[in-house]
Amino acid sequence: MRGPLRRLILTARAAIVVAALPIPASTLLYGQTTAPAFVGVRTFLGAPYVPRLETIEADFAVLGVPFDEGTWGQPGARYGPRDLRENSQEYHFYLTEGFYYIDQDRTVLKGKRWVDAGDVEVFPTVPVQTGEKVTAAVRTILGRKALPIVIGGDHSITFPVLRAYQSPLTLIHFDAHLDTWNAAPGNLDHSSWVNRTAALPHVRKVVQVGMRGLANDQEAMGNARKIGSTIITSEQIHRKGAAWALSRIPASERIYVTVDVDVLDPSVAPGTGTIEPDGLSFAELDDLLKGLPAKGRLVGLDVVEITPYRDPSGRTAQTAVRLIIDLLGAAFP
């Protein structure tokens, strides 16, 4: 065989030989923290991908729920998990070495074991089945003694997540919106999930922080009063500060934190479906989150309602990743 065809075959053979050479383990996924941020398959902070949840051995397990069929506003939060993974790469160097704060000259989360458990497989138009998958996944993660970090998804996913818990807990809900509207009978959506969640026997107390805007109305307020929730508004936080707001949050043995990114001001977090002016600054929300571990043991968290199509800069997702790190760093230094 002569000519171009022979050359092509030789080139292909050489490529196969190169591809078969052993690759040092440090260049594979587990060593991703030594590579630049643009290298590698995207997992949350470059953590090892462990989709077989029953094998997880970790302190923190990140679980994606790409579901947004519960939304009344703009959809798109189904792309939240992949956007959070992409925009977490800026911090992936510190996954095992810990995260350093220049102001306190201290490092947190050094040596913590993270895994990315991948996404829950959703069933389009069958939200009940998707919800069952979410509950089963979180239950498995809890059974492996890892802390679930759930990345959504619209806010309706917090109900199936919390259904997986058994021990009493206080729900700390950051949001512009009460999410206590009357749903269609038997329905679960992102504006009514709090009613259902508050009815779970182990959810003993609900604290709602950052409420504001013209969407909240007497129907939502009436239902919030019925479940006895403590409401701290965005305006109160602007006027009286994060320390005052923290003083209003009761202490309890266990706390679960859910963050709708629309609690932040749209200038900080434009990538969300239901924008409301006059939201919290990054520093306000960050101070609140960092103060929470003094109120009780953190048993799980979720960050929801990130809609990347409204924010091509990726700043909403990266800000959310930073908030997750800061909360975990305060809870498990």
Ligand SMILES: [Mn+2]
């Ligand atoms: Mn909201």
